[in-house]
Amino acid sequence: MYIWHSLAAVIALAALGYLGGSVGALRTPFGIILPYAAITVFLAGLAWRVIRWARSPVPFRIPTTCGQQRSLAWIRCNRLDNPHTTLGVLGRMALEILLFRSLFRNTSAEIGADQRLTHSEQKFLWLGALAFHWSFLVIFLRHLRFFLDPVPGCVMALHRLDGFFQIGAPVLYATDVVILVALAYLLWRRIKDARVRYISLASDYFALFLLAGVAVAGVLMRYLTKVDILEIKRLAMGLVTFTPVVPDRAGPLFFVHLLLVSALLAWFPFSKLMHMAGVFLSPTRNLANNNRMKRHINPWNYPVPLHTYEEWEHEFRDKMVAAGLPLDKE
């Protein structure tokens, strides 16, 4: 039921962007003020959230160990899934962040006809998530060519690589296809899988629709309305050099794209999308399993009421004497 709320919200945002691009008087607020406001909220919000997390201490070292510990010299330990060194932790985090190691383990549990439970490999969620995140990253980096002058060689190389298949004019980016397919899969899965639909909140759909909206608007203006690239570069360069110019010749579709991106940026720090930063801080993943090698300090460790040996001996003295157990205090 939240699906429609979320879809309506994104359509409303897109319509607003269209309006901004169609009415001359709105071009400055929508083309300049809004992006600045959004990026400010994004940066400040991101910092605020991360600082809030960082201010809560990590009282205990609680890694989830997913492989053999380091113990006896002749037993081979798993340095990545159960790291006991900082290097191992860096490796584990890299696998987690770049390749979604944990999600790769995904299985699907089913009870068969013989009443036996099987856990079979299930890689689609991993694949869909990986495809989405990596294509998003490549698209983000590709966009740097609007914001940098001269454009660095690596950005241009990425741009050429992404258009490797040389289909159509302008050349079709592979990532444009991948991100739309991945988003469609993730949305389809959320709706079709009764379990995932049951746990989904409005914001889960909103995130998908918003990202899809950004991508669709971008794709449409690149391949369909063939937006004036130079005009957009002028606006982007103006924004990053703090000498903004009002974009006159960018069509309404560009404003849709811009508004949805602004919405994404502004909403980001207050949403689950913060997992982007949070994954780095997760104490079950970013700590070494060296608990017995090195003492972990809890900054708020406080004295607690105890039942001491002396009190215990005092309470059971007679019975201990009768049983012939040694006493500390005769």
Next chain:
Amino acid sequence: MSEQAPKPEELVQIDYTPPRRNWMDPAVEFRKGTFCYSAAPKNVSYVGMPNPREWQPFDKDWKLPADWQRIILDGMKDRLDKYRSFRLFMDICVRCGACADKCHFYIGSGDPKNMPVLRAELIRSVYRRYFTAAGRLLGPLAGARDLTVDVLKEWFYYFYQCTECRRCSVFCPYGIDTAEVTMIGRELLNLVGCNINWVLEPAANCYRTGNHLGVQPHGFKDSMEFAAGDLAEITGVRANAPINKKGAEVLFVVPSADYFASPHYYTLLGYLLLLHEAGLDYTFSAFASEGGNFGLFSSHEMIKRLNAKVYSEARRLGVKWILGGECGHMWRVLHQYMDTMNGPADFLEVPVSPVTGTRFDHARSTKMIHICEFTADLIKHNKLKLDPSRNDHWTVTYHDSCNPARAMGLLEEPRYILRSVCNRFYEMPENTIREQTLCCGSGAGLGTDENLEMRLRGGFPRASAVRYVRDKCGVNLLACICAIDKATLPPLLEYWAPGVGVAGVHELVGNALVVRDEGERTTDLRGEPLKQKEEAATHA
């Protein structure tokens, strides 16, 4: 048992279709067999926890303190500031659902609120309502809901329907650990006096006498002497079980079930025989007569209070290092909490095996090693004479206990031991062992009889894998290193996979161990005739 729970073929008919109603409307039915009874007031009072009173979960009125909401919300705020894990796990879940069918309670019950994601959402929804701007403004649209009595009841039901096994955390792309959420959830419930007796009574006993069952020092001594006597009868070897011996080299801490429950008891016999043969100068402590720690199932403060005796006894007795027996959650505390809470153990020495000279450098800070590490080292150095054929009446599989697997990574040591002491050892399917091991369904204080149906449901995934190797490989014994497993897997397997027994790894070590000057062994440690003897008798 049969009168309380439905038949296995009925219980396995699990409907995974989520209900139509929104999960945010709290609705809990305390049905017999699916929940644990409340803590008796005397136990709550003994450990000084708030709001001791007579009440039961199925009562309409839970006799909460008048300002219970404020207490809970203050408690949440406090913990959000103290635990990065808690704050982070409230914020970053994307509800991808990868954790859903990883939970044994979800698989066994089909109740969507047993999906780890929703178990956490029960508390996240309250977090959003009171601690985030969006939740305050948008309410349900932002996934926020008010903290009502019904929500609290739901917390009680589902946080005492989680065994803190951490399996979901293995699969979560952000490592969100439901054990952490459940631990905090239970702490909050404790603040208003909503706890269960199966957790609080052992905790209170342990605080008073040193162990869960409340065995007093003279009783402890009797138990140990009785065990030594039994062992002498079976093996002809008189092994010592020293208690409170000052100046011993090693303090040996075991879960108390080892000396009062079965089949744990045979593991104790195995330890005694092994340590005798190894010639280790060790002592038990009648005060640190419990390594298990039910504080883990109530609050962090309680963990620390119950764990303190381990180091304090090591200091008082003047030992050099500490050895720990077979117990799952005990090892989570010893490995991940003890040093931080009650250390530093700078009065002890880095453990060194006096038999092999191996220095257990990986325990150089806590100074405490697991008996499987100790034994594996002995075997590797050929210090033990083993006759695995004495375990030939067993075809063995190994169940990784949750905590040694996912909070430590003790995977190969017990396997190495088992391969050395048994001739027939088979693994269960890949996705059900090691870090993906499935819980017994009765951990974290839920192993009580009134909760039997839920235990059978939660234990179904484990038992299903056991049944598979029983049918395929003829497995008739499940070995494990957890006291709760040993207590709760026998009835579970009798229900789902009859014909498979349960034993500790060191019971099998004890069977296979050829001790100097031993008499002829005709039975195993359980007093059951050995296979070759049986066959020899038939041939004769």
